[in-house]
Amino acid sequence: MIAVVHHPNYVTEAPARSTYRWGKNGAIRDLLRAEGEAIAWHEPAPAPRPWVEAAHDPDYVAEVLEARVPREKERRIGFPVTATVARRAQLVPAGTYLAAQLALRHGFAANTAGGSHHALAATGAGYCVFNDLAIAAVQLAAEGKRVLIVDVDVHQGDGTAALTAGHPDIATYSMHAEKNFPARKARSTLDVPLADGTDDSAYLAALGATLPALIDQFAPDLILYQGGVDPYAGDRLGRLSLTDNGLAQRDLLVAKHALARGLPLASTVGGGYGDDVLAIARRHVDVILRLGRAYLTRRQDAAPSFASPRTGA
């Protein structure tokens, strides 16, 4: 079975004045439900406030949790932070953390939301309220884990890089379209900027030429994977030219390098934009299923233990 983290409150009505398509999480849930017994469902509790404050400015955390985010920040985020949105924002980072814990136990787990990589210390941005990747990584690092965040969303993981910069036990990898949002890039541990229109073969060559060395150099205990599907050629906000097969090869290449080193991997969703919400949800679910199956196949082949020696669990 594939461990999947989901919470009913991930699925919310679109707040007024929202430029974000909110139907995606419900469609992801439904597509995974259709997989029946193949999925083992897990539900997170809201993230403890100190976890969120370990990554974000406490004043901004208060603004979100009390649903009084200034309009200027809401404009940067792309939607108003209502009480419903705030509740969701506190759940999603806990979901990414729970997926990481499940991955440490089983090899792989997925959060059906998250990948909110643009959220910065004192404000959200680009449809991201709290940065679940940074919050989860900082908490995991506090528990003694070394975390590599691999972000292959078409947009740079600027918030994640900024929130974890200088942390000795967190490294960030971002492969993205150089000319895409955000205009001002942060510095990840390793950035791989790509030219507009990059296709499958050039993309996969760049990934294969850069990621393995970083994994070996940093020697993480686990990988958090932001598997945005917006590098897809038809994406409204992407600038790259990947096919569905290219996305599949991307995920499998990351899984191959993680599995070869016995590394657990927890995935989040991420970007994916366009009018056909169901098609985008399908791509997110395909990421989860192909990673989950890659780990299941490997476990049956070799039965490696994914429990870290440091946890003893």
Ligand SMILES: [Zn+2]
């Ligand atoms: Zn994106």
